[in-house]
Amino acid sequence: MSSIDTLKANIASNEFKQLYFIYGEEGYLREYYKSQIISAFEKDGFSDFNLLICDSDNTSAEEIEEFFDSLPMMSHRKLLVINNLDIAKLNEGLKEKLPKLLGDIPEYLTVVFYYSSAEYKPDKRLVVWKLIDKTGIVCNVERAARSDLVAWIKRRFKSWNKTISTENAEYLMFLCGDLMVNLISEIEKIASGTNNDEIQKRHIDLLASPTLEAQIFDLGEMVTSKKHKEALEILDKLIKLRYEPIAINAVLSKQIGRLYMAKLALNNGKSEDYIAKLCGFKSKYPASLLCKSARKCSLEWSRKAIKLCYQNDLEMKSNIPDNERKLFLLLCALAQEGK
DSSP states (O other): OOHHHHHHHHHHHTOOOSEEEEEOSOHHHHHHHHHHHHHHHHTTSOHHHHEEEEEGGGOOHHHHHHHHHSOOSSSSOEEEEEESOOTTSOOHHHHHHHHHHHTTOOTTEEEEEEOOOTTOOOOTTSHHHHHHHHHSEEEEOOOOOHHHHHHHHHHHHHTTTOEEOHHHHHHHHHHHOSOHHHHHHHHHHHHHTOOSSEEOHHHHHHHOOOOHHHHHHHHHHHHHTTOHHHHHHHHHHHHHTTOOHHHHHHHHHHHHHHHHHHHHHHHTTOOHHHHHHHHTOSSHHHHHHHHHHHTTSOHHHHHHHHHHHHHHHHHHTTTOSOHHHHHHHHHHHHHHHTO
């Protein structure tokens, strides 16, 4: 059983271990698991005595030690939640006392370390981390699997009395990303702005806010289709939306790299399913779109395109001004190579 499955089982049974470490990319699930744990302890009553929530900037070694040592009030258990504590930068008090406390957690106490940043990664060289990893339940809350995410999207729309097909749910994932924390607002926007009972692709296109990666997919399709005017219009739109030129170039480079991989795979008789797995796609839609683009370009063009993108990245990071102009010149160079 994985650590996430263990956590789910603990929440379902209302029986908790002594130590949890919750972090990872998927903010919606992270927050859900934390709130479910807190809710379970709040239902016991006397939360003023049995529940302590500390934030990183006010975590006191003395307060934590006192909470460890005091018995539960009219309950058989207590909960300590410590938010966003960087275990690599502990103050002197915590650096001394935290390892000792975590090495001897009372049976009545559950301790939860919770991290709200998707970028947070624990430093696994630290003594405190090794102690947590050895004695606790470490939950790296990753992005949901495709089937789970599609089912979740359908449930969210159902709560609005709307339905959506698996195909359109996957299209929404492609357009807006596969993080639940971002999809929630998009689902609410689409559901509240659509009169129809069934959500169609046109409703998603009209109301959703596409990610930079999804728009770069369109840009790549325009380039390989030799629709250079449309490609320049997409780039101009991205600039007006104030995306950083270096970020645009990075995502475009990634997409050109995928085109190259897809072209190699297609030339060797590989399927779209193989290419979807190779590129780490959650659904068939982006793989189908990528293969459509790859079939329109040559292997030689995709090789040269990769070199142009990385050369442009180096030039943009050389502190020479006018990165926006460099992006437009890159599209012109890609168009020239495609002739």
